[in-house]
Every structure is written in C-alpha cells, then in structure tokens.
Amino acid sequence: MVVGRLLEAGCGDFVVCGGARNAGFVALLESAEGLQVWRHFEERGAAFFALGRAKDTGRPCAVVTTSGTAVAECLPAVVEAYYSGLPLVVLSADRPERFLGSGAPQVIEQEEIFGNYAASNLDQWNGRKPLHLNVSLEEEVVDCSGWDAEVKGFLPEKISFEVKSLRDFLGDGIFKGIIAMVGGLEPEDREDVFYFLRDLGIPVVADVNSGIRELLQDLLVSEKSFVGNLPGRILRLGEVPVGRLWRDLESDSSTEVLSICRNGLPGLARESKVIHGNVGRVIRGLGEVDFIGDVRDDFPSGRPIFSNIDERLESFPDSEPGLVNLLSVYATTGESLFIGNSLPIREWNEYGQRETPYARVFANRGANGIDGQLSSWLGATAETPDSWGVFGDLTTLYDLAAPAMFSQVECQGRVIVVINNGGGQIFEHLPRFSQLTKNQKEVIVQPQDFDLKGWAIMWDMDYLKIENREGFDALEAGEKALLVELIPNYSETAQFYGV
Numbered sequence: 243m244v245v246g247r248l249l250e251a252g253c254g255d256f257v258v259c260g261g262a263r264n265a266g267f268v269a270l271l272e273s274a275e276g277l278q279v280w281r282h283f284e285e286r287g288a289a290f291f292a293l294g295r296a297k298d299t300g301r302p303c304a305v306v307t308t309s310g311t312a313v314a315e316c317l318p319a320v321v322e323a324y325y326s327g328l329p330l331v332v333l334s335a336d337r338p339e340r341f342l343g344s345g346a347p348q349v350i351e352q353e354e355i356f357g358n359y360a361a362s363n364l365d366q367w368n369g370r371k372p373l374h375l376n377v378s379l380e381e382e383v384v385d386c387s388g389w390d391a392e393v394k395g396f397l398p399e400k401i402s403f404e405v406k407s408l409r410d411f412l413g414d415g416i417f418k419g420i421i422a423m424v425g426g427l428e429p430e431d432r433e434d435v436f437y438f439l440r441d442l443g444i445p446v447v448a449d450v451n452s453g454i455r456e457l458l459q460d461l462l463v464s465e466k467s468f469v470g471n472l473p474g475r476i477l478r479l480g481e482v483p484v485g486r487l488w489r490d491l492e493s494d495s496s497t498e499v500l501s502i503c504r505n506g507l508p509g510l511a512r513e514s515k516v517i518h519g520n521v522g523r524v525i526r527g528l529g530e531v532d533f534i535g536d537v538r539d540d541f542p543s544g545r546p547i548f549s550n551i552d553e554r555l556e557s558f559p560d561s562e563p564g565l566v567n568l569l570s571v572y573a574t575t576g577e578s579l580f581i582g583n584s585l586p587i588r589e590w591n592e593y594g595q596r597e598t599p600y601a602r603v604f605a606n607r608g609a610n611g612i613d614g615q616l617s618s619w620l621g622a623t624a625e626t627p628d629s630w631g632v633f634g635d636l637t638t639l640y641d642l643a644a645p646a647m648f649s650q651v652e653c654q655g656r657v658i659v660v661i662n663n664g665g666g667q668i669f670e671h672l673p674r675f676s677q678l679t680k681n682q683k684e685v686i687v688q689p690q691d692f693d694l695k696g697w698a699i700m701w702d703m704d705y706l707k708i709e710n711r712e713g714f715d716a717l718e719a720g721e722k723a724l725l726v727e728l729i730p731n732y733s734e735t736a737q738f739y740g741v
C-alpha cells in the first residue's frame with residue numbers, strides 16, 4: 243500500500259486536501275497515530291506548506307490531493323522544491339484507468355504531470371527532489387482497523403562528489419583576488435561553511451539566508467565594492483546569491499567561478515565550474531588547507547561602503563531601507579525569520595543589521611517566485627513560536643488564504659510583516675524603467691492601495707500599522723498572529739536611493 247511505502251521512505255508528515263477521490267487516503271491518515279497530519283482546503287498553498295515542512299524537518303512531507311486540477315495546483319511548489327533539492331511528495335488520487343481521455347468530471351492526464359520536476363518511481367527516488375505518486379482509486383470506503391503506522395528513518399542518497407576542482411581553485415594557498423559569495427545554506431551546512439571561511443580569511447559577500455552573515459562580521463564586504471571591479475575568482479557556496487553582483491558575472495566571463503551547491507546547477511548561463519554536493523560535506527572532504535600568505539593587503543574593505551549606508555539610513559530613517567533596518571533589529575528577538583522574495587530579501591541583505599545572528603533563517607530561493615511565500619513560511623515554522631515573516635504586498639496578495647492554517651500552527655508570538663509600498667516596487671530599480679511610459683510602468687508595478695486591516699480581521703490577526711520609526715514602539719506580539727503593515731515614506735525612500 244502506497245502510504246505504507248511512504249512511511250518506510252521516511253515520510254511521516256502529510257498535508258491533506260479535501261476531495262472524494264482521495265477519501266481513502268484521508269481515512270487512512272486520519273486514523274493513524276504517530277503521523278503528523280495537516281489539513282488544508284487549497285492545494286497550491288498546501289503544497290507550499292508541505293515544502294516549508296520539508297525545509298524545517300529535512301525530511302519528506304507529502305501533500306495529498308484529489309484528482310483533476312487539484313494535482314496541477316502543486317506545480318509551483320514542486321518546481322521550487324526541485325531547484326531547492328527538497329523531498330516534497332505529491333500523493334494524488336486518480337480515477338481508474340478506463341476514465342483516461344474520457345473528459346469525465348475531474349479527469350485529467352495526471353501521470354507524469356510534473357515532467358522532469360518530480361520522480362515517479364518510489365524505488366528509484368533519491369530523496370533529493372520531488373516525488374509524485376499517482377494512484378488510481380475507486381471511490382470506496384477504506385477499512386483502517388488494525389493499521390499500525392510506523393515511520394522509518396529518512397535516508398536520502400549520498401551524492402558522491404570530487405574536491406579536486408576546489409583544491410585547484412584555491413590554488414597555492416595565497417588567496418589573492420578570491421572572494422566567497424554565500425547564498426542560502428541548509429542549517430546543517432552552516433557551521434562547516436563558517437569555520438572554512440574564517441580560516442580562509444577571504445572577503446565574503448553573504449546573504450541573510452546563509453544564516454552566517456552576521457557571524458562573519460570582519461570578513462563581510464558589500465557587493466557594491468565590486469561594481470566595475472570584479473574579482474578574479476569567486477567561490478560560491480550554497481544557493482544562487484540574491485544580489486546584483488551575481489547577475490553581473492553573466493556578462494563578464496573574466497571572473498572564474500566555482501559553485502558548490504546541492505542542486506548541482508551553475509546558476510549562470512556562461513562557463514563556470516560546479517561541485518554537486520552538500521556544501522558542508524564537500525568542505526570537510528577538502529581536509530586541511532595550507533594557509534600561507536596574507537590576503538589582507540588585497541582586501542577590498544567593506545567599511546567605507548557600510549558606513550556610507552549607515553549614514554544614509556540615519557538621514558532617512560522612515561525610508562523603506564530605514565524601516566527594514568529597524569525591523570531587522572526587532573526580528574532578532576524571534577526564534578526564526580523567513581524573508582520573502584523581491585525587495586524584502588534584497589533590502590535585508592543590503593540594509594539589515596549585521597551584528598546579531600538570527601536563530602533560524604528561511605527563504606524560497608529555488609525559483610525565486612513570489613507565490614506561496616506565506617504558506618511556505620507557515621509550514622517551515624508550524625511548530626516554532628515567535629516566528630517572523632517579512633513579505634512584499636503583491637507577494638502577500640498572492641497567498642491570502644495561507645492563514646487558513648493558523649488554527650493548526652503555532653501562533654504564539656507570530657509576526658507577519660507586510661512591506662506595503664503599493665505594488666512591485668522592485669521594478670522601479672530596473673535600469674530601463676525610467677524610459678517606460680506611465681501605462682507600461684503601471685502594468686509592471688501593478689500599483690495597489692489596499693488597506694490590509696480587513697485581511698487581519700478576516701483571519702483574526704492582531705493588527706498594527708507602522709509608518710515611521712516611532713511606530714515600532716507599539717510592536718508587541720501576543721497569543722494571536724500579529725499583522726504589521728509597514729508603510730515606508732515614499733519621498734524619504736526616493737531620497738535614500740538618490741532619485
């Protein structure tokens with residue numbers, strides 16, 4: 243029986259969506275003890291929630307759907323899981339084979355619907371990408387009596403990797419002209435990466451979702467130090483870095499790049515090298531490196547750029563970067579932090595505080611979507627009190643039903659911050675944006691002026707609107723989730739960015 247086989251593969255976490263075709267699965271899962279079963283009414287959010295569970299636990303989590311478009315709703319989360327190398331499972335109920343191609347209600351081509359993005363054979367699944375199990379079922383009552391659910395350990399296939407290219411890349415131990423760029427890291431890789439970089443002593447551009455940005459203090463440089471002055475070699479560790487510098491590498495192939503990452507993808511369309519493996523294991527595999535020479539004389543000190551940023555933050559405290567900076571200080575009090583895509587993660591990297599590490603940090607950087615962000619956050623922090631999530635306004639509008647999970651997840655001290663800057667303001671930063679017509683700009687930015695208070699009432703959240711620095715004084719999380727609508731001062735933001 244397929245559910246039993248999933249338990250053997252280490253999957254004990256299920257997000258079950260309603261439907262008649264999958265009623266047998268529902269009955270079975272609801273009757274079992276020792277399983278973690280969540281309920282949701284919409285599959286897109288449920289699949290992202292399951293993705294978040296897999297991020298949190300490092301183990302597979304399955305979303306269970308009925309037949310028809312319900313299965314198709316899981317595609318965005320499956321794609322995200324694929325690029326993040328996460329074991330998201332879709333268990334879909336299908337109508338019996340004789341219905342295929344008939345056009346009968348809720349009958350679609352479900353087999354292999356996720357194409358390359360998901361494995362479909364449990365026996366050959368390596369536990370490092372999504373898995374889709376599609377099961378034809380009659381609508382029948384399932385007898386669950388005497389079922390003893392036992393979840394086994396999760397043993398993803400070990401990726402074998404080589405470290406020679408890393409050794410060659412580091413060369414003779416004089417690390418002149420090398421910098422490290424650290425993208426999102428799995429929690430288990432963080433310690434190895436931190437000590438490795440500290441020993442190497444090379445400059446580091448680190449994203450907040452690396453989880454070690456604030457620990458690297460002395461080595462940390464702003465990526466702006468490299469504008470028009472690209473380093474000779476870049477060692478990328480973890481997910482694809484968020485900032486501009488990585489994108490600039492695309493058009494300049496004089497910088498040699500070596501990536502060490504879990505999905506084995508270069509993250510660049512031009513020539514570069516990749517080691518496919520768990521970053522921590524690859525680094526450990528390198529063993530001792532002879533550290534000779536001193537890189538400091540070549541060190542592009544980040545200090546002038548950081549102090550220039552700090553000055554501007556002080557001059558424009560109610561600008562979007564100013565408020566994000568203050569928010570980043572408040573968020574250190576939380577047990578976990580999820581940072582949404584678009585400007586939130588970029589602004590946090592550039593303007594977030596750099597002194598105090600966050601207990602746990604998450605982001606969805608596999609495919610950089612703005613969809614399913616709140617659901618992923620709730621899944622990743624379902625059991626964590628004092629969880630902070632920070633999202634853009636369009637990102638939030640995309641996932642308005644996510645709080646349907648509030649009744650099942652930990653809400654004590656939960657703070658959801660929506661940076662409501664009236665649309666997709668990231669596009670204002672595009673180089674060509676100013677040349678567009680007013681209409682073209684509106685189509686791209688999708689300006690909106692919704693007041694999110696109504697949304698807070700709908701899902702029974704506490705609500706606080708913050709429009710300036712002083713507004714933070716009233717920020718106090720309680721038993722219920724707190725929605726903070728953060729509204730940056732438009733003209734200060736424009737001045738901050740020198741527009």
Ligand SMILES: Cc1ncc(C[n+]2csc(CCOP(=O)(O)OP(=O)(O)O)c2C)c(N)n1
Nearest residue numbers: 584585611612634635636637665666667668
């Ligand atoms: C699913 C999806 N659709 C579209 C995009 C393209 N996109 C990137 S950022 C963005 C706007 C995000 O707006 P908002 O959430 O308000 O954040 P802000 O840019 O203001 O920080 C869009 C539409 C995407 N990344 N993912």
